[in-house]
Amino acid sequence: xxxxxxxxxxxxxxxxxxxxxxCNSSTTLSNIQWYKQRPGGHPVFLIQLVKSGEVKKQxxxxxxFGEAKKNSSLHITATQTTDVGTYFCGxxxxxxxxxxxxxxxxxxLSVIP
Amino acid sequence: xxxxxxxxTHLIKTRGQHVTLRCSPISGHKSVSWYQQVLGQGPxxxxxxxxxxxxxxxxxxxxxxxxxxxxxxxELNVNALLLGDSALYLCASSTVSGGDNEQFxxxxxxxxxx
Numbered sequence: 001x002x003x004x005x006x007x008x009x010x011x012x013x014x015x016x017x018x019x020x021x022x023c024n025s026s027t028t029l030s031n032i033q034w035y036k037q038r039p040g041g042h043p044v045f046l047i048q049l050v051k052s053g054e055v056k057k058q059x060x061x062x063x064x065f066g067e068a069k070k071n072s073s074l075h076i077t078a079t080q081t082t083d084v085g086t087y088f089c090g091x092x093x094x095x096x097x098x099x100x101x102x103x104x105x106x107x108x109l110s111v112i113p
Numbered sequence: 114x115x116x117x118x119x120x121x122t123h124l125i126k127t128r129g130q131h132v133t134l135r136c137s138p139i140s141g142h143k144s145v146s147w148y149q150q151v152l153g154q155g156p157x158x159x160x161x162x163x164x165x166x167x168x169x170x171x172x173x174x175x176x177x178x179x180x181x182x183x184x185x186x187x188e189l190n191v192n193a194l195l196l197g198d199s200a201l202y203l204c205a206s207s208t209v210s211g212g213d214n215e216q217f218x219x220x221x222x223x224x225x226x227x
Contacts, residue, residue, distance in 0.1 A: 099210065
């Protein structure tokens with residue numbers, strides 16, 4: 001089936017350090033979505049990328065979609081304790097009129113104050 | 114406006130039993146999707162419904178079924194529960210069906226199967 005691989009699984013950083021999580025697929029993706037899930041919470045949509053080479057920024061967060069649309073990254077500059085949580089990438093796959101959103105396993109970010 | 118609501122919050126069942134989970138989407142959203150999230154993993158897609166029709170089905174056994182009602186709320190049913198069904202079940206709503214739409218997740222139902 002369709003898979004989206006995400007690395008690393010865990011990342012521990014000192015507050016103020018940068019953080020990056022990567023998402024990869026063996027097939028071309030139609031789009032990539034990023035979600036954040038705080039401990040004990042539910043996933044919250046961050047952004048969607050659809051164009052080859054697309055780069056979007058949200059304050060300290062930078063999202064990129066690869067030129068071949070097979071990979072994506074989320075980069076956080078100068079992490080804060082509020083950035084703690086698990087970051088998931090996901091992509092919609094379609095076939096025969098059916099749709100499915102497939103998530104990676106997520107990267108759990110811990111920020112040490 | 115209220116977000117996606119799910120009930121119950123927590124549920125404890127024993128193996129072999131049946132369970133029904135409920136979801137109310139955000140007002141105006143016509144699509145509801147269900148996901149299973151095992152601890153330490155990403156959400157796994159179970160179903161998507163739009164206008165009461167199934168629009169997507171993940172790789173889950175036939176013990177899992179769902180339906181959507183005229184008011185766009187939805188139920189997820191799981192029969193013959195197994196220990197491995199213990200997970201957080203998330204419901205998400207969106208304005209339309211299909212790909213490239215933002216999913217608004219509810220708080221989830223924590224199911225424990227003993």
